[in-house]
Amino acid sequence: MPKILDLAGQKFGRLTVLHRTGSTPSKGTLWLCRCDCGTQKEVPTRQLRKGDTRSCGCFRRELGAERFSTHKMSATPEYRAWESMVTRCTNPNFNCWHRYGGRGIECRFTSFEQFLDDIGRRPSSRHSVDRIDTNGHYEPGNVSWELPKAQARNKSNNRLITYDGRTQCVAAWAEDLGVKPRVIYKRLSLGWSAERALTTPVSGRLPSSLH
Secondary structure: OOOOOOOOOOEEOOEEEEEEEEEEOOOEEEEEEEEOOOOEEEEEHHHHHHOOOOOOOHHHHHHHHHHHHHHOOOOOHHHHHHHHHHHHHHOOOOOOHHHOHHHOOOEOOOOHHHHHHHHOOOOOOOOEEEEOOOOOOEOOOOEEEEOHHHHHHOOOOOOEEEEOOEEEEHHHHHHHHOOOHHHHHHHHHOOOOHHHHHHOOEOOEOOHHHO
16 A cells, blocks of 8 residues: 655645644645744645645735835825725725726736836825726726816716817816806707707807807
8 A cells, every 4th residue: 555645744834744634625635734933724735745835824924014115105195095996906895896896997007116106106185096098997007196076077977078079078068168067968968969068058158168
């Protein structure tokens, strides 16, 4: 009969094997190991012998802390914006997941450093991260710091109107023309064309920008 493998007493990375604890169909033989930091952890044979698991997880945490310390910005507004952006795209428990990761929006930055290099420091406490193309991904060239007013106009549910070679949301057209947004919305709801809705005088006058 082949000799039964016994890893007790052997050391793999930071892990010292104490004894066999059992086996499962999916993981195979399991071994209780003690990490150099004192934590005990069950690890399958193949993960030990292939070098896939070499600590209880403390080594990875230390590497993460080291990476954070290189940019010295883990407590900054920029880093918090980065974390929030990643959460929106990767965490199904996020309360607005359906508007981001749930509809396929991805964070395509490979690191916080790449994100910061692309977007720069936050201009003021009122600015937050927004996508230039609201249906696009969080990726280089498609993010910027924006004020709340600009972000409100960039929501995916805003109605866009194209006229005279320009495409804007209703609020932006209303501001340009000096009218209330509800005037344009009302006209559109009545079936008016974009040209008629934007060029018909209000109270007997034509907005100056369209004269």
